[in-house]
Amino acid sequence: MSDESKIISGRKGEHIKLSLSDDADYDSVTNGFENYQFVHHAATETVIDEIGFEAKFFSKKVDYPFIISSMTGGAKEANNINERLAEVAKALNIPIGVGSQRRSLLDNKFDRSYKSLRRIGGAIPILGNIGAAQIVKSKNIIDDINYLIDLIEADAMVIHLNPLQELLQPEGEPNFKGLLKKIEKITAKIKTPVIAKEVGAGIDPDSAVKLLEAGVKGIDVAGAGGTNWAKIELMRSGNQSFLSEWGNPTSYCLRTIKKLKKNYKFVLISSGGLRKSVDYAKSYALGADFTAAAKPILKLVVEKDELAAVDYIKNLFEDIKKIMYLTGCKNLSDLQKNKLINKSEFH
Amino acid sequence: MSDESKIISGRKGEHIKLSLSDDADYDSVTNGFENYQFVHHAATETVIDEIGFEAKFFSKKVDYPFIISSMTGGAKEANNINERLAEVAKALNIPIGVGSQRRSLLDNKFDRSYKSLRRIGGAIPILGNIGAAQIVKSKNIIDDINYLIDLIEADAMVIHLNPLQELLQPEGEPNFKGLLKKIEKITAKIKTPVIAKEVGAGIDPDSAVKLLEAGVKGIDVAGAGGTNWAKIELMRSGNQSFLSEWGNPTSYCLRTIKKLKKNYKFVLISSGGLRKSVDYAKSYALGADFTAAAKPILKLVVEKDELAAVDYIKNLFEDIKKIMYLTGCKNLSDLQKNKLINKSEFH
Amino acid sequence: MSDESKIISGRKGEHIKLSLSDDADYDSVTNGFENYQFVHHAATETVIDEIGFEAKFFSKKVDYPFIISSMTGGAKEANNINERLAEVAKALNIPIGVGSQRRSLLDNKFDRSYKSLRRIGGAIPILGNIGAAQIVKSKNIIDDINYLIDLIEADAMVIHLNPLQELLQPEGEPNFKGLLKKIEKITAKIKTPVIAKEVGAGIDPDSAVKLLEAGVKGIDVAGAGGTNWAKIELMRSGNQSFLSEWGNPTSYCLRTIKKLKKNYKFVLISSGGLRKSVDYAKSYALGADFTAAAKPILKLVVEKDELAAVDYIKNLFEDIKKIMYLTGCKNLSDLQKNKLINKSEFH
Amino acid sequence: MSDESKIISGRKGEHIKLSLSDDADYDSVTNGFENYQFVHHAATETVIDEIGFEAKFFSKKVDYPFIISSMTGGAKEANNINERLAEVAKALNIPIGVGSQRRSLLDNKFDRSYKSLRRIGGAIPILGNIGAAQIVKSKNIIDDINYLIDLIEADAMVIHLNPLQELLQPEGEPNFKGLLKKIEKITAKIKTPVIAKEVGAGIDPDSAVKLLEAGVKGIDVAGAGGTNWAKIELMRSGNQSFLSEWGNPTSYCLRTIKKLKKNYKFVLISSGGLRKSVDYAKSYALGADFTAAAKPILKLVVEKDELAAVDYIKNLFEDIKKIMYLTGCKNLSDLQKNKLINKSEFH
């Protein structure tokens, strides 16, 4: 194990532990969904049993438009977790993201561990993951990314943009100079589509435009209101900062980025603090094609077991069916047709 | 008694008991009227004693534009309650609705009990009642409904749309597929006008349009803020659900559906959480032709007596007279002429 | 003393006592001024000592645009109070209103008592006062009013419109039918200008239009937020009512009635819950020509003495001078030039 | 020492002591910045180390667009404080303002003390300071001001407009008649540019227009939300006043005055209650060219030492760098490009 590689491994473990505690949540910033309300549709003719959630994730069919968010890469514990998350994804035939594959670029000892993921997951879409900082630093970015894709037979590559985290991380590299140019090069040359993703502070509409112009085919907003990386990094370093409540609420990201669909073709993924079923349903109503979650799934797998996670996701969609039935929607995109209104107009 | 029929009878009794408790109210959703305020009209020339509330309910004259909402059908206790409610309606010459007549389609033992209703009520308008689920299931819907109409010599037929209740009821049938087509057929063929009604989650403007297009002549919004069927069904089943605070506030339903009067001719009925006199008055101001209540009347009849219920309704209209006097209205429709404004503009 | 006359005398005493207690205030309705904020004007060149408040009340010059509101008529105690209020008005050379002169129409024993008012007041404007109910009932309204005018050598006649009070007063006459026609006749024929006035529930813009069309030359809004006659009458009768928080906030009345100045020439008087100096200043900023108060002046005269009341009013205008200086106003009408903004825009 | 001069000296000391206590803050009025929120920019390419804050203060280059606000003139203690503040300004190469030089116009004994300021400060921009009241009173205003400029070799002259303070100061002179005419004369004739400044109640847009028309080249808004001179003067005199919460929030001043940049060329300085790093950053986002603070710097110098003050300012700009990085800004003026939005739109 190289030195840098060991540090990452330790960091990953620490991240996982800290992220599971309630202290890792925002204090005042919310995911924003509480400002919206569904309109009950009395004359619904929706047949619950006819609702299907099958969707296409790029070229592959999945059973739910739900992604297990990128979390762990090749840490020992992480690997074990990844295998368990893969069981969940497999059971539901949904996409799963791996955590940052940064370490594989440094030390190929860990590459092996990824094999099990594809073995367990079978044909499910697997998303590779690499950070903006790594992209900026890499000298052979196309080769590097293709290497990471091959390692896990990835169906798409996620580039996470985490400027806040890099800023507060003791070992962080808060410098993304040249990022967009490189993303342009990547999207033109690698084998899979690219998804741009925050890690909990939210993609803003301006960033979205830049990223779409650079050729990304998916935006995972990963907005504020859920896992709070600023706080996690501050806990790790024992510091305090005014940045512990920084970020764009998930609903804000969706509402503003959805408008870009007029001009760009891309998959809009809602994540960041989605906890209650209505949050997921409101995400689709605000324009999301997919929803995603990290912490809730991780928590269930770690504190309970794979089945609990499978149940959580199934129940989620059972609840969403109820909401669709009550709002008179036959499919998820119907939810976008004036089914959700601003609370302030609801009287 | 058929098996299904017995279940209904037991369910009805349970419903009545649970609905009377305060636990059956919404916790956070309100009827919405608190957002509106009457403008005092100092130069009023209204003469209180000249105010009359006589109104036409379809072809019959009534003394107040107030309906005792559909509650009980043929349960033993229910029947007794219906007779007492009929005494109240008769004393005031106002319309009364019966609860779901579903059981009469299964088991004609109960038909007798309805006779007393018309005997007591005399010529008052009596509203039949059947649920969307029954309509969808029925093979001979026109015959069935005409049969129910004849049973009580109904002046109008209420079709209640209760998707939320069906969803949460252990024995519920949450499937209204084909409902609107059937309503279209019904309104074209049966002897009486049809009223569409929710049961406490509120008719939304989209549903209203569909229902009016299908030929209904009345909309009883039965909005959220009052009797909360989701909670009642959850109490019955011992479950919890995020749906316990679901529904469109009554004021929202009125404000949005009233606008449809430009294009459709129909009776707009306000109900759902009307408790204070001002709520009833605000209903007329927001466009209601009739108001209605279920729980307050039931509670008085059950816990006190018929006279108490008669007094409640009389006092209501005494209070409405005061409000009309103070806002300078000679009749109820005057209340719609800028007499009510949004609280946020009242400074 | 006629019987009816005795009752009035007793009622007046009771009114005075009850109105002085804090229980006679609104619980939730406010005068509305808290929604507005003055903009500080740093480059002010206002010279405080050059500010004068001289104004014209119809044809007479007064030293402050402030009126001691109509309160007491001929009750024994009342008369004594009137004399003391007259001392205050005289000391400041400001207008004073007498309370309802209704009793003088019934029993001329009390006429004498008014003489002292004019004797003490000298040339100050004195406002007669009669209620809408009396006007409606009177058979010889022009003679009656001219008689009341002569009694106190009135400079203007106030007609108070108090539908809420009449409604809740045990001995009330809530029937103003024909009022506007009669006011039209009055304004055409009597010797003085007529002012229409509420008593604490606020004149609304619709009433104002009707009254101005009928020829009144002044509107005293007497808005909600101050003395609450509904509560006072309810205390007297031992009843409770949903009407205890009824009325138009004073700021609402001013903001909406001020706009009528484009089409009508009239004196706009702000009263109703004015207590703090800023409330008076905001009244001028919202378009008032005069401000007025009842309870604060009465309280000082009754619980302290005339001097205290004189000081209160003087201090008020000292404070207003400060506000004018700080907002860069040379005269009161300057206050209307964007000096006051809605709090919600003040950031 | 002349008598008047002694009084000023004592007043200055008292001011300093009182201003440092928490009682000298506003109770309810805020600087307004809490209504705004930065939008996180995930695709930032800002390189923190490339951010420079060098700016031009009129013709001189400074290292930060930050001014140590005008505080103390020639009081004994004051002088000592000024020397220490000058050390801070020198260490950072930033402008510093002196407190009112009024005393120097009365008694030239104090002139000496200013020499040390320029000696310590070297070439940093030093701002002279004189109050509106002195300007209005002066018979030889051009000579007087040129004399004050020479005393400290001032780079700009600040005229402070403090009507509220003059009003509440026992020895105050609340009369600025003729001020603007005189400012016009001054800006035309003196050697340095003129900056107009409040002292904590905020310059409003109307005043700004007048001042810019009169030729001033800088506006320091010194808005409400920070040091509260009304309260300080009330503490000194032992009085209470409704004016203790008077003033324009700093954000309001910036938002409204910034718009004048279309028509006038001037330096917009934000001050008044800036305490947290985000407040400074939001100031630039709302249009400020420079920010400034008085109390925070004074407090550190008096209660800790010069180094603490230097650190405070350095940390401030370190934090601003972070905010610029997180909002994707390369320089401060980028912050004005939709980086800050109203909180109510942030969901």
Ligand SMILES: Cc1cc2nc3c(=O)[nH]c(=O)nc-3n(C[C@H](O)[C@H](O)[C@H](O)COP(=O)(O)O)c2cc1C
């Ligand atoms: C333990 C943990 C590790 C994570 N690691 C990564 C990562 O390596 N790459 C990445 O793009 N996002 C990572 N994330 C962020 C998540 O993918 C997700 O965007 C974020 O947590 C917000 O979703 P949530 O509120 O459902 O947790 C991680 C999250 C958690 C909780």
Ligand SMILES: Cc1cc2nc3c(=O)[nH]c(=O)nc-3n(C[C@H](O)[C@H](O)[C@H](O)COP(=O)(O)O)c2cc1C
């Ligand atoms: C005990 C009870 C039984 C009810 N049964 C029926 C019914 O059979 N059919 C129906 O259309 N509505 C039924 N309702 C709903 C009422 O008609 C009404 O729409 C609803 O309760 C809202 O009005 P409220 O807030 O005044 O109670 C029932 C209500 C209660 C309280």
Ligand SMILES: Cc1cc2nc3c(=O)[nH]c(=O)nc-3n(C[C@H](O)[C@H](O)[C@H](O)COP(=O)(O)O)c2cc1C
């Ligand atoms: C004791 C008392 C008696 C009043 N009597 C009369 C009256 O006879 N006629 C009248 O027009 N208004 C009467 N008013 C109402 C006042 O003129 C005034 O409009 C109202 O009190 C609101 O002002 P305030 O909040 O300053 O008290 C009376 C008020 C008080 C407190």
Ligand SMILES: Cc1cc2nc3c(=O)[nH]c(=O)nc-3n(C[C@H](O)[C@H](O)[C@H](O)COP(=O)(O)O)c2cc1C
């Ligand atoms: C002790 C003290 C003395 C001050 N003296 C002056 C002064 O003489 N001239 C002036 O223009 N402003 C003076 N001010 C006002 C400041 O320059 C500044 O505008 C105001 O305090 C708001 O900034 P702050 O909230 O950062 O304190 C003084 C402020 C303080 C705290």
